[in-house]
Amino acid sequence: MKKNLFFALLLTFGAFATSFAQAVNDTVYVTINRLPVKVNPIASRDSVYAGQSVNLTVTNCIGTVNWNNGLTGGSVTINPTTTRYYVAQCTSSAGCVGAKDSVRVVFKSLISPIATSASICFNESTTLTAPSTCTGGTITWSNNSTGGSITVSPTSTTTYTYTCTYTGSGTSNASGNLTVQVKPRPLAPTLVANPASILTGASSTITASNCSGTISWTKPDGTPITTGVSGSSLTITPTATTTYLAYCTTNGCSGPSASQEITVDSPIPSVAFSAPQICQGDPITITASGCSGTYVWSSGQTTPAITVTTTLSNYTVNVLCRTTAGDSAPKKIKFKLN
Structure with a gap:
């Protein structure tokens, strides 16, 4: 009986040991992968x-x-x-x-180049300057100029393009542009003087036409004339023959000047005598000078010099200067018997 009990216990313990050993050896492994490091773009x-x-x-x-x-x-x-x-x-x-x-x-973003003036008159120049955003690049202009600043004198409205070229990691371009407007200049005005020839002390009016803008008047040396100006007319009273200039300005552009001469004649001729004094009945020659026109004597003669014969009585000889501006005041020559 005891022998049978021992055998039974042995069988029971052996089965438990085998089961335990199997439990201990049944392990599942799980792999944990590391995260990638933080990148550094x-x-x-x-x-x-x-x-x-x-x-x-x-x-x-x-x-x-x-x-x-x-x-x-x-x-x-x-x-x-x-x-x-x-x-x-x-x-x-x-x-x-x-x-x-x-x-x-x-x-x-590349901005447009800067110009000293984006609108100029014909025959003027302007300076184009590329913006500083092209630092590190090479600037080329559409007119084949190079550099950050160029001076241009277009004859008509022109668009200028600049290209900024970089050659770092591969060549690449960027560009901008600016349009320079060229405004035409007006023609010289037409001047008409009324009259063109005057006597000293008289006035003349010069009228300018053929100008859709503003007329400006100057002297030959360029000095502006503002006195006597009324619209497109100039009224002057010169004391000597003088030339006056006028030019037209439209849209800020001035054209060439036109000129008009005003001739001033002396009002009274000068006279000279062939002798400082004469005897009664002797002839004397009187010569007039200083007239740009025709001498007219009281005797009707029109030559610069005439000869008269003295008489027993006192008398007067007159001479005046006749021009397109009119007749001057007469020069009176009185003969007095002593």
Whole structure:
């Protein structure tokens, strides 16, 4: 009886030991994959102009680099049109995604070049200056000039384009433009004087026409004339023969000058005698001078010199100067018997 009990206990213990051993050896192992390191994206340039490209690179990713613009890869090329951040993440072969990091690329818009005047008159020049946003680039203009500032003298309205070329990581261009308006100059005005020849002390009026703008009057040396101006007319009282100039200005552009001469004649001729004194009955020659027209004597003669014979009585001889401006006052020559 005792022998049978021992055998039964032995069988029971043996079965328990076998079951325990099997339980101890039934282990399942789970692999934990490390997250990829945080990437460090780098841009080949931190600012760009229209048409320029940028290379974005990540070198510390063992796996696949994913960008927030949909591109993948450790090196991608972009052509920005706005300023933005480009975010990158590294995904391992196990599908683990690392921390995000970003790099900012600034988009710069090229502004039009600056001109000393964007509107000039014919035969004038203006200076064009490219904006400073082309720092680091080479500027070329559409007229084949180079440099940041050029002087141009267009004969008609012209648009100038400048190109800023960068040759860093690959050649890229950006451009801007400016239109220089060329305004025509007016023609010289037409001048008419009324009258063109005057006597000393008289006035003349010069009227300008053929000008749709403003008439300006000057002396031959360029001195402006403002006295006597009324609209497009000038009234003057010169004491000697004088030339007057007028030019037309339209839309801020002045044209060539026209000229008008006003002739001033002496009012009274000068006279000279063939002898300072004479005897009664002797002839004497009187010569007149200083007249640009015709001498007219009281005897009706029209020569510069006449000869008269003295008489027993006192008498007078007159001479005047006749021009297109009229007759001067007479020069009176009185003969007196002593």
